[in-house]
Amino acid sequence: xxxxxxxxxxxxxxxxxxxxxxxxxxxxxxxxxxxxxxxxxxxxxxxxxxxxxxxxxxxxxxxxxxxxxxxxxxxxxxxxxxxxxxxxxxxxxxxxxxxxxxxxxxxxxxxxxxxxxxxxxxxxxxxxxxxxxxxxxxxxxxxxxxxxxxxxxxxxxxxxxxxxxxxxxxxxxxxxxxxxxxxxxxxxxxxxxxxxxxxxxxxxxxxxxxxxxxxxxxxxxxxxxxxxxxxxxxxxxxxxxxxxxxx
Amino acid sequence: xxxxxxxxxxxxxxxxxxxxxxxxxxxxxxxxxxxxxxxxxxxxxxxxxxxxxxxxxxxxxxxxxxxxxxxxxxxxxxxxxxxxxxxxxxxxxxxxxxxxxxxxxxxxxxxxxxxxxxxxxxxxxxxxxxxxxxxxxxxxxxxxxxxxxxxxxxxxxxxxxxxxxxxxxxxxxxxxxxxxxxxxxxxxxxxxxxxxxxxxxxxxxxxxxxxxxxxxxxxxxxxxx
Numbered sequence: 207x208x209x210x211x212x213x214x215x216x217x218x219x220x221x222x223x224x225x226x227x228x229x230x231x232x233x234x235x236x237x238x239x240x241x242x243x244x245x246x247x248x249x250x251x252x253x254x255x256x257x258x259x260x261x262x263x264x265x266x267x268x269x270x271x272x273x274x275x276x277x278x279x280x281x282x283x284x285x286x287x288x289x290x291x292x293x294x295x296x297x298x299x300x301x302x303x304x305x306x307x308x309x310x311x312x313x314x315x316x317x318x319x320x321x322x323x324x325x326x327x328x329x330x331x332x333x334x335x336x337x338x339x340x341x342x343x344x345x346x347x348x349x350x351x352x353x354x355x356x357x358x359x360x361x362x363x364x365x366x367x368x369x370x371x372x373x374x375x376x377x378x379x380x381x382x383x384x385x386x387x388x389x390x391x392x393x394x395x396x397x398x399x400x401x402x403x404x405x406x407x408x409x410x411x412x413x414x415x416x417x418x419x420x421x422x423x424x425x426x427x428x429x430x431x432x433x434x435x436x437x438x439x440x441x442x443x444x445x446x447x448x449x450x451x452x453x
Numbered sequence: 454x455x456x457x458x459x460x461x462x463x464x465x466x467x468x469x470x471x472x473x474x475x476x477x478x479x480x481x482x483x484x485x486x487x488x489x490x491x492x493x494x495x496x497x498x499x500x501x502x503x504x505x506x507x508x509x510x511x512x513x514x515x516x517x518x519x520x521x522x523x524x525x526x527x528x529x530x531x532x533x534x535x536x537x538x539x540x541x542x543x544x545x546x547x548x549x550x551x552x553x554x555x556x557x558x559x560x561x562x563x564x565x566x567x568x569x570x571x572x573x574x575x576x577x578x579x580x581x582x583x584x585x586x587x588x589x590x591x592x593x594x595x596x597x598x599x600x601x602x603x604x605x606x607x608x609x610x611x612x613x614x615x616x617x618x619x620x621x622x623x624x625x626x627x628x629x630x631x632x633x634x635x636x637x638x639x640x641x642x643x644x645x646x647x648x649x650x651x652x653x654x655x656x657x658x659x660x661x662x663x664x665x666x667x668x669x670x671x672x673x674x675x676x677x678x
Contacts, residue, residue: 290670345624352620356611362678366607369671370621373603376663377625380656384628391635 217294219436220445226429233426240419248412255409261325264318266412270420272315272340278308278424279343282350283375286368296432298364299439301371302354303431307424309347315340335389339382346374360439459544460552467556470529478560481522485565488514489572500577507578508637511586512593515565516626519594522561523601524618526553527609527672536609537676546669551661554602554668562594578641585640585650592653593633599657599664600625606671610678629656 215221248266255262282304289297319337320330331337350367357363440446471477492510493503530536539549569590570583578586604622608614636649 342624342627345620349621349624352617353607356608356613356617357678359678362610362674365674366671369603369667369674370607373625373667377628380628380659381624384631384652388631388635 213292217292217296219296219299219440220443222296223433223436226433230426230429233422233429237419237422237426240415241423244412244415244419247415248409252409252412258326261322262409264322265409266416268315268318268322269413270417271311271318273417274420274424275308275311275315275340275343277421278304278311279346279371279378280375282308283371286371286375289364290368290372295439298361298368299432299435300428301368302364303428303435305347305351305354305367307427307431309344309351311420311424312340312344312347316344333389335386338389339385342381342385343378346378350374456544456548459542460548463539463549463552464556467553468559471556471560477525478522478564481518481561482564482568484521485514485518485568486572488517489576492576503577504579504641507573507576508582508586508634508641510576511569511572511578512590512630512634512637515569515590515594516597516630518565519561519597520601520619520622520626523557523598523605523622524615526557526602526605527675528605528614531609531675536672540673540676546672547665550602550665550668550672554598554665557602558595558598562598563591565594566590578637581643582637582641585646586637589633589636589650589653592650592657593629596629596653596656596660597626599660599668600629603664603667603671606668606675608675609672610675629653632656 245266249263252263254260282301285297285301285304288294289301316337319340323332324330350370353370354363354367357366437446437449489510492506496502496506527536530539540546542549566587569586573583573586601618601622603625604618605614607621608618611617632649632652636646636653639649640646
């Protein structure tokens with residue numbers, strides 16, 4: 207028999223609160239260092255692109271935001287499955303907390319994409335396959351948040367959202383593939399992003415820094431959300447009251 | 454009682470109820486008809502322009518009509534606790550949910566698809582696209598019914614379900630819309646229309662296999678709360 211003690215530990219909000227408190231600086235400091243350092247490196251020291259000039263530099267925010275927004279959905283769906291299968295309370299909290307962060311990052315990706323599109327393509331919005339996919343991802347996040355808010359019963363909200371998150375996760379590959387297909391059917395491939403494989407190493411290194419910084423940032427903010435939610439849910443317990451009164 | 458007997462009984466009961474309350478199946482059809490006739494008023498009556506837009510318009514409006522019909526899919530059964538009886542029965546939930554969703558498609562998606570050639574004619578859709586439009590709607594609305602049923606099952610216990618349902622379900626409808634309207638456009642342009650139709654059929658098979666599981670799970674949550 208496997209030792210399941212770790213599982214019960216992770217299911218205990220109190221233990222997780224204490225554990226995550228110790229984890230916070232280990233996420234926050236590298237996240238800020240990598241994000242700020244990567245941005246300064248990318249904005250000030252990387253040579254300008256010979257075609258796009260300086261406007262490409264928004265990539266250092268745009269790509270990490272988009273990547274982490276997608277990764278965030280998968281994390282949320284995984285937490286949803288864990289909650290549905292084992293009824294783990296912590297997983298429900300993680301799922302609920304990941305949604306607004308993911309939605310915000312998706313919005314950031316769309317916004318920076320639009321700002322990037324104006325000088326590059328001459329228009330704020332293009333119905334490009336990737337932009338459209340990210341827009342749909344944004345809708346999926348918003349639908350999930352709206353569903354959660356509609357329930358009065360917290361447990362029912364968590365379970366209903368878990369079902370929707372899993373349905374969304376099953377659908378995401380289908381949606382991406384259909385949007386790719388739709389795009390290739392309608393548009394000649396005249397507009398292209400800088401392909402990830404064709405990007406020059408001097409441009410890629412700061413991107414790697416901001417990308418990993420963004421993942422850490424997501425983890426950090428997620429923990430902050432989760433901790434706030436734990437305190438909210440456990441506010442009537444003795445340990446939270448002791449914590450608040452500073453004993 | 455065997456599973457098929459119960460499935461048939463559920464289906465018969467739903468169809469009977471829908472036929473006796475005519476508005477259940479006629480309202481989405483009227484919505485389909487009215488909204489489609491709004492487009493020429495908004496865009497202009499030019500034949501060529503309408504012909505280009507017709508596949509997209511018909512598909513989007515059919516999608517909205519199907520979604521509106523889905524909202525009431527479980528509501529009546531939820532209110533009079535029939536749903537609870539279905540969940541309590543010793544039979545697996547999968548065939549019951551399948552029967553309910555199929556019954557819903559028979560009174561929403563099927564008449565919608567059968568009516569579509571009429572609307573296509575009003576919207577000046579070239580005649581090459583008529584048959585493909587109908588087939589694409591037959592397959593596509595079935596997928597929409599399954600996806601919509603997931604949303605309906607999740608929101609059935611909520612007082613303000615209607616608008617919420619659309620927020621949940623519309624992003625998931627997108628692949629059906631893409632392949633459905635693409636099939637019609639391909640047929641009009643004289644290109645191969647079978648590949649998108651085949652994709653729609655594949656989506657239907659996937660929905661048939663997976664959606665009832667999600668619908669059943671969602672129903673349990675809605676009834677439990």
